[in-house]
Amino acid sequence: MSEPGPESIPTSADPRSKRPVKRRAVTPHSEHATQIESLFRDPTKEIKLPDPSKQRTSSSLPPPPEIVANVQGSSAGAGSGEFHVYKASRRREYERLRLMQSEVDKEAEDKEWEKKREEARRKDEEKTEKNRKRREKRNAKKGKKNAANGDKMVVDEVGKKEVGPSVHQDGEKEVGDAPVEATEVTGVIIHED
Template sequence: MSEPGPESVPTSADPRSKRPIKRRAVTPHSEQAGQIETLFKDPSKEIRLPDSSNPRTSSSLAPPPEIVTNVQGSSAGAGSGEFHVYKASRRREYERLRLMQSEVDQEKDNAEWEKQREEAKRKDDEKTEKNRKRREKKRATRGKKGGKDSAMDMDKSSTTKAPSVPSQTDQGVNAEGQVPHGEVPGVIIHDED
């Protein structure tokens, strides 16, 4: 049997060949896989993300020419190349006008949104003020009544206070530790039998 010779190796894969290696059509899947492989080759390497591009505005475009030279009519002397020059010029001008219009629309939308926000804030403030006045009026009438509501307020205020520790004088014992004659500390039970 014979060994495979150089003639069995495809020309593009032969290291002696000067031909460029054939490149296959890249699918989105294989392109993404290739990018991920390069990222994982050196995980410690810092990944640089491209800066987010600023939105294009009419001021970012080149201004239209002030003097147009070599202006030709629709048919007289117009060569085949002039059509593409005209189309490019028209495309640039339409792009500039479109960007100017979008800026105007954006400003209009922003002003309208700001107006709606201010209107909503004003309505919220009015409603808050109305509710505050209603609460104050309710409190004022509750304080004048002195009925059940004020008694409940007193109960609530008494439960919120910290309980006081009774001193010895509150229990019927004077400062010297003696019990006065008429009072006996403790519970008094009356038998009616």
């Protein structure tokens, strides 16, 4: 039996030792910190990033063999090596089928999304057209009111001259376009529809 003392302490844990302490458990955080420290040691060193992985499709996988000369199964009696060959070929085939199914599902989702987008666009156009017709109808109505009220005096944009037929003291209208000075009215103008 060993006696308790400095000899029983591991060398890396001994405070007198100059060796770095061994790190037993590496956490993702500490591993990342170590990688960053190594990058900062030599800033001139070129950093090579891995290429982005490409999306796997059924066409990117090798096609299944055309002719299978030696059909194998997972039944008893096959050799121990044959089982792993069978499992690998089955895994490849299932992966190929899964990718083909995911492509079909994605196409169906894309068609459905395109259909919904087209429907929403059509509804927006219908609503816009309806509002446009309503607006034109309202503006046409206003235009008729302004044309019907042609007897009233109209003040031009400057607000100082009166344009239109003027009325004499005896109630007769003057046909000429003689501008008459008008007083500018201050206050709030309310237009009723």
